[in-house]
Amino acid sequence: MKPKNCLLTLIFPKAIEEQMVALVLMQHELASGFTTTDVEGHGRNTSLQSMGEKVRGRARRVQMKVVLNDADVPALLEHLKEKLGNADIVYWLCPVMEFGSFL
Numbered sequence: 145m146k147p148k149n150c151l152l153t154l155i156f157p158k159a160i161e162e163q164m165v166a167l168v169l170m171q172h173e174l175a176s177g178f179t180t181t182d183v184e185g186h187g188r189n190t191s192l193q194s195m196g197e198k199v200r201g202r203a204r205r206v207q208m209k210v211v212l213n214d215a216d217v218p219a220l221l222e223h224l225k226e227k228l229g230n231a232d233i234v235y236w237l238c239p240v241m242e243f244g245s246f247l
Contacts, residue, residue, distance in 0.1 A: 148243040150214035154224075155185065156233040158204045167227050168208070174216040174223075183207045211243050 152175075156164055161180070168175050185203040212220070217237060224233070 146213040146215065148211045148213060149240050150212055150217055151238045151240050152210045152212060152217055152220070152235060153238070154208040154210070154233060154235045155183065155205050156208070156231060158182070158206055160228065160231055161206045163228070164206070164208065164224070167224055168210065168220070171220055171223055174220045175210045175212050178208050178210040181207045181209075211240055214239075 154164070165180065168178055183205050185205040210220070214237075221235070
């Protein structure tokens with residue numbers, strides 16, 4: 145079993161949450177689980193869609209965190225890019241020192 149040594153964080157529009165969850169679940173050999181959280185995006189490059197977002201100056205987004213092996217990241221990202229094309233998605237990677245559970 146490969147060590148889970150990388151944290152992939154994806155930020156994407158709320159409108160594609162169900163599609164993103166389904167796509168990552170299909171890749172269970174790369175990503176055995178993940179966490180999602182509702183967040184708000186800020187910044188010059190943030191696309192504000194609704195009138196409420198434009199008034200508030202921030203966009204509703206979902207943050208997905210996936211702990212996986214760093215060698216599997218390119219395949220997962222390629223799968224998402226292939227299926228979602230030009231979706232408004234940003235991501236970053238961070239090393240994971242240790243991953244485990246109390247179970």
